[in-house]
Amino acid sequence: PDLSVRIGGLTLANPVMPASGTFGPELGEVFDLDRLGALVTKSVTPEPRRGNPTPRVAETGQGLLNSIGIPGKGIEAWIAYDLPVWRRFAAPLVVSLSAPTASAFAEAARALTVEGVAAIEANISCPNLEADGRAFAAEPGPAAAAIAAMRGATRLPIWAKLSPNTGDAAAVARACEEAGADALVVANTILGLAIDLATLRPALGAGMGGYSGPGFKPIALRLVWQCAQAVRIPVIGCGGIATGQDAVEFLAAGATAVQVGTASFIQPAAMLQVIEGISAFCTARGFSRVSDLTGIALPSLQ
């Protein structure tokens, strides 16, 4: 089957890519990263950051909880030292970007508009920056302000990464589309908590954190379904995807492509199995193009 998909001016060889923060170029020692539809980096920030107090990750028994807090070297050093490593790969490179203000998003988007960067994933939804997990993507207004500022600063495609920690994801999705986003990534992690029974304290140093893994899948699927009906731009599904069957469910619910995160921590080559699984599904069910699956379960297409 034809596995290629188009996402806002970009053609991907297949619809499978990593979720930001779960993946680095060192995975190239496990498998050929150019077999992926795209590469997505950990969020880059304008200034260097130390990250959150440890422990930063906890296993809950039904998925992962994280509060990493975006440690990193800052955008200038990232462009000097990390970008050249990423550029050894041929798959389109999507750089995740997080910033504290709309104007900082714009300035950083301008700095990332260089050879070798195919698109910017605007991480307006990190749950671990404020004590209460509020992010740009919690409300339509701040989400639109961040995307509009970036739109004025770069010609690169902008993918807005939305949050499950919001009352009305469809309204945020529409606001991002109107502000000039080329695609939506749905969704970032959902706020959760784990308690360590030995200490009777939160398992994470920061207290709350972002929950991911199989238990989050029905929520992410519902968000994709809502957002896909609210916008015309492509939706990229993310949340608990570990197999080709999971991915097909997201495509049917309206996604054009999918991201795999937590599953890669259990099986580093999970993304390759997802690609294989989608391909096998298409063959078994007579779909000559994977893109024909997109939105097939939406009420408007019944």
Ligand code: RRO
């Ligand atoms: O670094 C993190 O703590 C983090 C980020 Br930026 C994000 O967007 N989502 C997440 O679960 N963790």
